[in-house]
Amino acid sequence: MNHYGIKAIYCYELARAWRTIMQSIASPVLSTSLYFIVFGSAIGSRIVEIDGISYGAFIVPGLLMLTILTESTSNASFGIYMPKFTGSIYEILSAPVSGAEIVIGYVGAAATKSVILGLIILLTARLFVDYSIMHPLWMLMFLILTALTFSLLGFLIGLWANSFEQLQIIPMMVIAPLTFLGGTFYSITMLPEFWQKVTLLNPVVYLVSGFRWSFYGSADVHVGVSLGMIALFMAICIAAITWVFSTGYKLKP
Amino acid sequence: MSDILTLEGVDKTYDTGFNALSNINLSIRRGEIFALLGPNGAGKTTLIGIICGIVNATAGRIVVDSHDTQNDFRQARKQIGLVPQELSINIFDSVWNTVHFSRGLFGCPPDDAYLEQLLKNLSLWEKKDSRIMALSGGMKRRVLIAKALAHQPTILFLDEPTAGVDVELRREMWAMIRRLRGEGVTIILTTHYIEEAEDMADRIGVINKGKLMLVEDKHALMRELGRKSLTVLLSKPITQLPTELMRDDLQLADDGASLIYHYSTAETDSGVSELLAQLQSAGIHYQDLQTRQSSLEEIFVSLVEEKA
Numbered sequence: 001m002n003h004y005g006i007k008a009i010y011c012y013e014l015a016r017a018w019r020t021i022m023q024s025i026a027s028p029v030l031s032t033s034l035y036f037i038v039f040g041s042a043i044g045s046r047i048v049e050i051d052g053i054s055y056g057a058f059i060v061p062g063l064l065m066l067t068i069l070t071e072s073t074s075n076a077s078f079g080i081y082m083p084k085f086t087g088s089i090y091e092i093l094s095a096p097v098s099g100a101e102i103v104i105g106y107v108g109a110a111a112t113k114s115v116i117l118g119l120i121i122l123l124t125a126r127l128f129v130d131y132s133i134m135h136p137l138w139m140l141m142f143l144i145l146t147a148l149t150f151s152l153l154g155f156l157i158g159l160w161a162n163s164f165e166q167l168q169i170i171p172m173m174v175i176a177p178l179t180f181l182g183g184t185f186y187s188i189t190m191l192p193e194f195w196q197k198v199t200l201l202n203p204v205v206y207l208v209s210g211f212r213w214s215f216y217g218s219a220d221v222h223v224g225v226s227l228g229m230i231a232l233f234m235a236i237c238i239a240a241i242t243w244v245f246s247t248g249y250k251l252k253p
Numbered sequence: 254m255s256d257i258l259t260l261e262g263v264d265k266t267y268d269t270g271f272n273a274l275s276n277i278n279l280s281i282r283r284g285e286i287f288a289l290l291g292p293n294g295a296g297k298t299t300l301i302g303i304i305c306g307i308v309n310a311t312a313g314r315i316v317v318d319s320h321d322t323q324n325d326f327r328q329a330r331k332q333i334g335l336v337p338q339e340l341s342i343n344i345f346d347s348v349w350n351t352v353h354f355s356r357g358l359f360g361c362p363p364d365d366a367y368l369e370q371l372l373k374n375l376s377l378w379e380k381k382d383s384r385i386m387a388l389s390g391g392m393k394r395r396v397l398i399a400k401a402l403a404h405q406p407t408i409l410f411l412d413e414p415t416a417g418v419d420v421e422l423r424r425e426m427w428a429m430i431r432r433l434r435g436e437g438v439t440i441i442l443t444t445h446y447i448e449e450a451e452d453m454a455d456r457i458g459v460i461n462k463g464k465l466m467l468v469e470d471k472h473a474l475m476r477e478l479g480r481k482s483l484t485v486l487l488s489k490p491i492t493q494l495p496t497e498l499m500r501d502d503l504q505l506a507d508d509g510a511s512l513i514y515h516y517s518t519a520e521t522d523s524g525v526s527e528l529l530a531q532l533q534s535a536g537i538h539y540q541d542l543q544t545r546q547s548s549l550e551e552i553f554v555s556l557v558e559e560k561a
Contacts, residue, residue, distance in 0.1 A: 002327065002360045003360075004357045004358075004359075004360045004361060004362060005357060005358050005359070005360050007357060008353075008354050008356075008357030008358045009358065011357075012350075012354050015350070019345070082343065083343070086341060086342065086343055086344070087337070087339055087341030087342075088341045088342050088343050089341075090305075090307050090335065090337050090341055091335075091355060091358065091400065092358070093305075093306055093307045094305040094306050094307055094330060094333065094335050095330060095358045095359050095360075096326065096327040096328070096329075096330040096331050096359060096360050097358065097360075248309050252306075252307060252308055252309045253267060253268075253302075253308055253309070
């Protein structure tokens with residue numbers, strides 16, 4: 001294994017986040033804080049408790065998940081798309097690093113950034129909302145697994161994209177809507193029965209539900225199902241990336 | 254001299270059906286400077302891409318210092334440094350960070366002393382903290398060279414290293430290539446410039462339409478390639494050459510108004526002054542002289558036609 005190679009990619013990507021700290025950290029923290037203020041403090045005070053949890057506290061896991069999903073995807077996709085765009089990908093491809101090592105470097109860095117960002121947002125949320133974490137280790141595990149899984153997805157998007165527009169399409173047109181409709185701001189039990197069933201087709205429901213369980217011990221779906229869905233999604237992403245590196249799709253002509 | 258790089262039956266057909274390389278067999282000797290010449294689209298960059306792992310070959314086998322590039326890609330790639338044709342680099346990086354990254358990527362432990370010396374050798378040390386976007390085109394190209402050398406490769410590929418660079422930088426690069434060869438690095442360069450190959454290479458390969466047309470010692474090839482013609486515009490037309498001037502390398506134009514003399518630039522004595530003296534003594538006066546060197550394209554065409 002080329003440890004120096006993995007470290008080089010990992011540190012390079014983390015350094016890129018540090019270089020663009022306003023975009024990487026400050027901007028998502030600010031926008032999520034605005035959600036807490038608007039939905040949690042302003043609107044939340046007029047909404048009754050959900051499952052015995054104040055509305056402000058109820059939306060913390062969902063909002064955190066929203067940020068983790070979008071940031072993991074965009075961080076990882078941008079990380080691998082930029083070398084493709086500038087042409088400097090030649091160096092990665094000609095280096096003695098395997099596909100798995102490239103993925104560990106890029107996805108590891110993107111997931112690390114997302115987890116750090118998630119923890120910062122969690123601390124920031126404390127300024128606006130009084131929440132508790134019933135299962136902190138589970139919370140951390142959900143956070144890391146979700147960041148890794150969606151960084152893998154982002155990496156795939158970055159490999160696939162041929163333009164900056166394509167790079168943005170899936171995070172903005174698919175992931176963000178699915179997260180909003182995945183129980184970020186409400187419990188799916190609040191929906192009519194028909195829409196409850198339709199919502200179960202949304203994979204983000206399982207992520208938000210499992211994450212919320214780690215905070216408050218209550219969930220829309222069983223926590224085991226949530227974990228299974230994350231594992232399934234991760235397996236699909238790893239299989240797709242393995243295929244990309246074995247065939248050279250969009251990487252090697 | 255042993256071979257450091259061997260290509261056997263390398264073939265590349267793109268998904269579009271375009272056959273970029275056909276059955277390339279080539280051996281590069283350890284420590285030599287090998288120049289790969291060919292017109293645009295000949296397959297030079299594709300060939301380098303396949304050796305370096307950037308392009309997938311359709312068929313064939315490549316061995317780098319006894320390491321197969323497929324089965325033992327780590328050891329094979331560790332030995333190779335590549336300077337691409339385009340200025341493909343993240344312009345937001347600093348010079349130091351980008352060479353540091355390259356060294357790590359190729360599996361080498363940090364060695365700041367080596368990188369410092371490398372940047373000094375390439376006149377980049379003063380700019381080590383500068384962002385690449387702030388550098389001139391020539392300096393950016395030097396950064397690419399520094400990146401390729403950051404892991405101390407034994408084989409260096411230079412894909413048209415002097416394309417679009419000024420004369421001064423071109424000479425600096427030639428000096429650097431010679432210095433690297435002196436340190437034992439095998440150099441493989443592609444170029445359009447015949448003088449570049451002539452000045453530096455030990456051996457020359459000519460590739461056209463994906464086929465390796467020939468591989469020859471430079472001196473042998475230069476005799477074949479380095480042809481020039483001298484046109485002597487006569488003051489008065491003549492009907493035929495005097496007997497003492499009748500020779501294979503001298504022709505009288507159809508209109509009798511000029512003489513065309515063919516000679517080789519590889520020869521130490523071109524024979525031009527001797528010819529002019531002979532004209533003088535034969536009482537043939539001339540009003541102007543014009544010299545013309547065959548362009549590389551013409552040479553390629555003639556070579557390709559000959560070898561086809």
